[in-house]
Amino acid sequence: MQRPGGRTARVRNAVHEAVIALLAEQSWEELSLPAVAERSGVHQATLYRRWRTVPALLDDVVAEHLTRAAPLPDTGTLRGDLDAYAAGVARGLTGPFRVLILRAAMVDTGGAGTPALSGVLAQRSRQLQEMLDRARDRGEAAPTLDELVELVLAPLYFYALFGRPAGAADPRRLVDRLLELAAAA
Amino acid sequence: MQRPGGRTARVRNAVHEAVIALLAEQSWEELSLPAVAERSGVHQATLYRRWRTVPALLDDVVAEHLTRAAPLPDTGTLRGDLDAYAAGVARGLTGPFRVLILRAAMVDTGGAGTPALSGVLAQRSRQLQEMLDRARDRGEAAPTLDELVELVLAPLYFYALFGRPAGAADPRRLVDRLLELAAAA
Structure with a gap:
């Protein structure tokens, strides 16, 4: 059985x-x-x-994809964690998922969306906060979660949305800037 | 006549x-x-x-909206220009246009999009570059166009996409960060 x-x-x-x-x-x-x-x-x-419904199924596919495409790493350094995470996000925004993620964002606007996506995003926020807390506990200069979202996640999504010559949105360059900001703070 | x-x-x-x-x-x-x-x-x-077609008409509406919603200011200081521009972008990402802009981005993926949106974005890039050039000519510390896109535009779009408590994506705070980065460079 x-x-x-x-x-x-x-x-x-x-x-x-x-x-x-x-x-x-x-x-x-x-x-x-x-x-x-x-x-x-x-x-x-x-x-x-x-x-x-089809929208609920698509949200479930997106939620699963977001969870799998960017597993949160624990490499022992913030630099290693952020590089691995950002590269995973960039990879996850290619192919059919790019459109599915946009669709999920659109559907949620209309008030007709399922909680699948927002649930995943909330869980993901908690995991990212833990990653930053681990770095701070090790004595590293860690950015805030908002800084991580605004300086790394947001540009990756923006370039995926509006297209861009390949390589322009190099995740490592965005992580460099985030870490410089954290070190200066 | x-x-x-x-x-x-x-x-x-x-x-x-x-x-x-x-x-x-x-x-x-x-x-x-x-x-x-x-x-x-x-x-x-x-x-x-x-x-x-309906998609071509929607792209035309979005193009017109993007052009009108965030007219490029010329206030005499980079700070004034950026504040006015960022506030205009934030306003332009509310209401029915939020979904239309997402739709335009999705349609363009499939290769079935019209050139209306990419034409407007290219024109807008040139205008932003001129705004930054004017500031540099006045002797101000100006960021690059990529820095403006990544530190101000991208977070405003990201928050519009995925929702956020009101006020969290305060455009002025994003402009502060951009100008600090430019001053430190």
Whole structure:
């Protein structure tokens, strides 16, 4: 007998993979739960019961992606942690996820969004704060969470949004500036 | 007899106003050129000839908005110019335009976008560079255009995207940081 948790995780994985495969062929606006059911081999009834709507499913895919694409590192130095984190964010903003993240941000505006994304962002904020606290505990000059968001995350998202010659948004350069600011404070 | 330029501008204005009014009632995905024709009193044939598609019309509305919402000031000091510009950007990222700007960024990804937005952004970059050049000519310590984009524009967009308690993205605080960086360089 399979553990329910294991089966649930496998279903979620198969459904997410089907969504990502379909998004390579069509826009998210054309996506439907029946199409996801057919591609994933998961029953439509399961999809409707678990996610209810395409937007909720897309939010779940984005939430999972944000969590996986930029795992929070613990390298022993703030420099190492920030470089690894920023590079992960930059990677995570490429491909089909770039549009999905924008869509999630748009949907949330209309008040019709699911809490999936905001939940992930809140969790991520706590994790980043812990990363900065660890650095401060080691005696390193650490920036605030707002400074990390404004000087590193925001430019990476801005360049992903509006396009930019490759390499212009070098994550390491943004981390350099953040650490200089923290050292000067 | 009316000058063609005057009539063209009036038609564009009426159509843009109709789009903005309709966006208060429905999402841009539900927008149609016939609905815009009915609301604006402009013939459908004119809309199809001039804009061809809803996305092209939306890009035109965004381009006009970006140009108008943040006119580039010339106050005589870099501090004055940057404060006025940043406050204008922050204001421009509220209301229906927030979603329209995100949509424009998403559409451009798919390769199906019109050049309206990228044209405006290129023009805006040139104007910002002139603003910084004027400051340098006056002997002020001026940041680079990339620094202005990364330290002021990017955080304002990031907060508009992902929401934030009111006041958190105080434009003046971002300008302070940019000017401190320029003074230290």
